[in-house]
Amino acid sequence: MEKQNVPELFGSLVFDDKVMRARLSDDVYSSLRKTIDENVKLDETIADAIAKEMKDWAIENGATHFTHWFQPLTGVTAEKHDSFITPSPDGGVLMEFSGKELIKGEPDASSFPSGGLRATFEARGYTAWDPTSYAFIKDHTLCIPTAFCSYSGEALDKKTPLLRSMQAINREAKRILKLFGNDDVKYVRTSVGPEQEYFLVDKDVFNKRPDLVYTGRTLFGAMPPKGQELDDHYFGVIKPRVSDFMEDLNDELWKLGILAKTEHNEVAPAQHELAPIYSTTNIATDANQLTMEIMKKVASRHDMVCLLHEKPFAGVNGSGKHNNWSIATDTGINLLSPGKTPYENAQFLLFLCAVIQAVDDYQDLLRLSVATAGNDHRLGANEAPPAIISIFLGDELSAILDAIKNDTVYEGMEDTKIKLGVHSLPRFSRDTTDRNRTSPFAFTGNKFEFRSLGSANSIACCNIMLNAAVAESLNQYANELEKADNFEDALHELIKRVITEHQRILFDGNGYSDEWVKEATEVRGLSNLKTTADAMPKLLDKKNVEMLIKHKVFNEAEIQSRCEIMLENYVKTINIEGLTMVDMVRKNYLPAIERYLYRLAQTTSLMKSVSSNVKCNYEVSTMERLSELTDHILESVTELEESLAKFKELEDVFKSSAFVRDDMLPKMETLRTYVDEAEMLTSERDWPFPSYGELLFSVK
Structure with a gap:
């Protein structure tokens, strides 16, 4: 079938501005x-008119059902499909969709995470249309992006607090812009471009690994002879099966108006990346959730599985999701763009x-x-930013801030030309700053790149916190500057004071080094929250609760519930991994090693019966070590089982998360170490599951 060209394909399944302008009356x-x-x-009086045109458009494009598409606290999206059909008096059916159905839905909320916001028997929940995010068609269903709340009005989703945080930063940023004379700005919005990393493995090989099926990552596996040491996969030629997948994926994303732009091989074998063009934060969040879903569907069509776990394979790079964040006005001003003379750009500063x-x-x-x-396995592993949060600004901005802090004159940086030594190649200007891939929060020209997100994370969470925190800074500045007698003097003193007081968060060096960890924690006093169990309780700290409530991003009950939900997700995930490890060891690994030991023993006995001079060094030494390892494996799996039993008795989520971190995870790692060594000593014929080599190099 002849392919549509991209302009025709793009947004063809989206009820976007072009469609609305063509189908709705001017007033509506x-x-x-x-x-x-x-x-x-x-204006709810226009809802029926919008609903009618939305329904007609959807039916024309093959839709038979509609759904309120929302993002509960499970980390994935949710939808309940209703058909457009309604009975007609003549016994047939009519295709109807009302404004009431567009604006509000009532999904059963009893089985979604609530963190104690309501009792189990209080099942009613509501979905509310988000008109700022366009409706779209997926699988013959009209999907209407919505917020999700409880019967009593608490947010049960990720979209609602994200929209609240965007409202907060819009409000405070406009106060600041007004002080600079920008009275014509109607709104300020943050925008995001999330780069998405992922792995592709062959479906048949995947299905033979229970750990991948149940947990999304390999809980066991010895490294193959070749991994990522040669850096030959990074930006390398894309394999035919992967190229076909990427082409198919682009088509599906473009139909939904998702601005998929860049695709390439990543560092690890079987690892790849997709990067979109920036869009408004709530729209980018919706698009990224769709992207992850569609990646999995398209991969399946190509007999592959898309792995979005942050660390599906030990020993090679994990997958992140870089959140490129910026802030701009409706008048087209990027508020994080330094301009040609950033030293003189007080608004930017x-x-x-x-x-x-x-x-x-x-x-x-x-x-x-x-x-x-999942992300705990990745952060700080010399492949991703450390768990310590710091900011990289680069040479020019660092020099500018130093000059302001010290009241010295900034001399500026020369425009340096890159010369490649070949006459036919063009010369070009060097950027005023390099990139620092070890920094968790790096300035990259006119935006900040928050690099700590895991590949399976919803980008809503980090943008909620980032928007709210920046809104708080702007609120403090506006309160101070609005009272100032001399705006310019007060502005200069404010910028100087902020630079001085917050210098500790700025770091342009190697974030992977042990020296930085020591300096950050012992000298600068930065926090090093290594695990989810360490980090999540900080949500309940007084300063955090007060700030989030002040800007109406969460209420106190919502904050408490989210802390408990995220910790509960953490402990349940590791509990499933622990149970899977026990299952694989008891049912597969120990019996497989025993079979191989039996064959070695038979071979040794037979060889020695032929000649007493046969030493059987390989057979004997292998049997001795494997026998030791089976004893260690048995002991370790028994200890893990005991920990799993203790875990079931813990009801307090804070105690259980600490128990998981301090007791279960070390035992799981010890068990894995012994099993992985046994894999290297056992014949491939007897080993029960595909190896790392088969998984990482399964897609040709």
């Missing part, structure tokens, strides 16, 4: 546009200071926003 369109652009309350202060004051919130059981 203008009213809805005002809600989308200026965040004013939706003030917004830069707001981010610096926010990251320093609320480093714990940023850290816990990316904390999961």
Whole structure:
């Protein structure tokens, strides 16, 4: 079938601005546009007109059902499908969809995580249409992006607090812009471009690994002779099966208006990356959730499995999701763009200071926003940023801030040309700053790249915290500057003070080094929250609760519930991994080693019966070590079983998370060490599961 060209394909399954402008009356369109652009309350009298056109458009494009598409605290999306059909008097059916059905839905909320916000028997929940995120068609269903709340109004999703945080930063940023004379700004929005890393493995090989099936990562596995040492996979030629997958994936994403832009091989074998173009944060969040879902579906069509776990394979790089965050006005001003003379750009410097202060004051919130059981394996593993949050600014901005702090003149940086020594190659200017891939929070020209997210994370969580924290900085600045007698003098003193007080969060060196960990924690006093169990309780710290409530991002009950939900997810994930390890060891690994030992013993006995001079050094030494390892494996799996039994008795989620961190995880790691060594000594024929080599190099 002939392929559509990209402009025709792009957004063809989205009820976007172009479709709305063509189908809605001028009055209805203008009213809805005002809600989308200026965040004013939706005029509910226009809902029926919108619903009718949305339904007609969806049916014309093959839809038979509609759903309120929402993002509960499970980390994935949820949907309940209803058909458009309604009975007609003549015994047939009509295709109907009302404004009431568009605006509000009532999914059963009893089985979604609530963190104690309601009793189990209180099942009713509501979904509310988010008109700022376009509806789309997926699998013959009209999907309407919505918020999700409880019967009593508490947010049970990730979208609601994200929209609240965007509202907070919009409010405070406009106060600052007004002081600089920008009275014409209607709204300020943050935008995000999340780079998505992932692994692709052959479906048949995947299905033979219970650990991958149950947990999304390999709980056992010895390294193959070749991993990522040669750096030959990174940006290498894309394999045909992967290329076909990427082409198919792009088509599916483009139909949904998702701005998939860049694709390439990543560092580890079988690892790849997709990067989109920036979009408004709540829309980017919706798009990333869709992207992860569609990646899995498309991979399955190509007889592959897409792994989004942060660390599916020990010994090679894990997968992250780089959150490129910026802030801009409706008038087109990027508030994090330094311009050609950043030293003279006071507005930029003030917004830069707001981010610096926010990251320093609320480093714990940023850290816990990316904390999961999976991401704990990745952060600080010399492949990803450390668990310590710091900011990289680069040479020019660092020099500018030093000059302001010290009241010295900034001399500027020369425009340096790159010369490659070949006449036919062009010369080009060098950027004023290099990139620091070891920094968790790096300035990259006109945005900040928050690199600590795990590949399976929703980007909503970190952007909620980042938006709220920056809103708090801006609130403090506006309160101070609005009272100032001399704005320029007060502004200079404010910028100087912020730079001085928050210098500790700025670090341009190697974030992987042991020296940095020591300096950060012992000299600078930065937090080093290594695990989810360490990080998540910080959400309940007084300063964090007060700030999030102040800006109406959460109420106190919502904060408490989210802390408990995230810790519960952490302990349940590791409990499943522990149970899977026990299952694989008891049913597969120990019997497999025993079979191989039996064959070795038979071979040794037979060889010695032929000649007493036969030494059988290989057979004997292998049997001796494998016999030792089986004893260690048995002891370790028994200890893990005992820990799993103790875990079941713990009811307090804070105690159980500490128990998981301090007791279960070390025992799981010890068990894995022994099994992985046994794999290297056991014949491939007797080993029960595909090896790392088969998994990592399964896609040709």
